[in-house]
Amino acid sequence: MAHKPSKPSSQSEDKTRYSEEELKEFQQLITKKLDKAKEEYKILKETLNRNNDEGTDATSGGNTKVLEDGAETAEKENLSQLAARQQKYITNLENALIRIKNGTYGICSVTGKLISKERLIAVPHTTQSIEAKLMQQD
Numbered sequence: 001m002a003h004k005p006s007k008p009s010s011q012s013e014d015k016t017r018y019s020e021e022e023l024k025e026f027q028q029l030i031t032k033k034l035d036k037a038k039e040e041y042k043i044l045k046e047t048l049n050r051n052n053d054e055g056t057d058a059t060s061g062g063n064t065k066v067l068e069d070g071a072e073t074a075e076k077e078n079l080s081q082l083a084a085r086q087q088k089y090i091t092n093l094e095n096a097l098i099r100i101k102n103g104t105y106g107i108c109s110v111t112g113k114l115i116s117k118e119r120l121i122a123v124p125h126t127t128q129s130i131e132a133k134l135m136q137q138d
Contacts, residue, residue: 015114018106022117027100030124034093037086044083051076092125099127108132 018026051072099105106115110132119130128136 016107017103017114018117023100023105026105026120026124027097029121030093030096030100033124034090034097037090037093041083041086041090044079044086048076048079048083051079089125096125110135 096105106120107113108115108129108131109127111129113129113131115126115129119126
């Protein structure tokens with residue numbers, strides 16, 4: 001599928017919504033990211049469940065067992081944090097798909113202006129333009 005040259009920036013800045021064709025492109029991008037994120041989340045959950053089921057395989061006692069238990073606990077905490085972060089990312093992507101359906105996708109929740117296409121490609125679940133995001137940091 002050939003891409004059309006982008007419009008000059010003065011025209012795109014006046015635009016208040018993305019076209020149906022552009023929204024379909026964003027939807028495809030988000031769906032691919034969502035499928036990948038769900039697969040990674042599934043792997044994280046399976047790894048966590050496997051670690052919880054097996055416990056430690058250490059048969060030697062003493063300090064070695066204590067060190068292994070500590071490392072295992074730290075690994076479980078890291079995996080739990082990764083899984084929680086991945087779940088939040090999945091939710092954000094699903095919410096972006098909802099915004100595409102209800103016609104609010106790509107519109108900044110702070111300024112009401114159109115979020116740049118470049119930003120949406122980089123962070124497809126964002127609800128804020130770069131300007132709005134930078135205003136929050138001040």
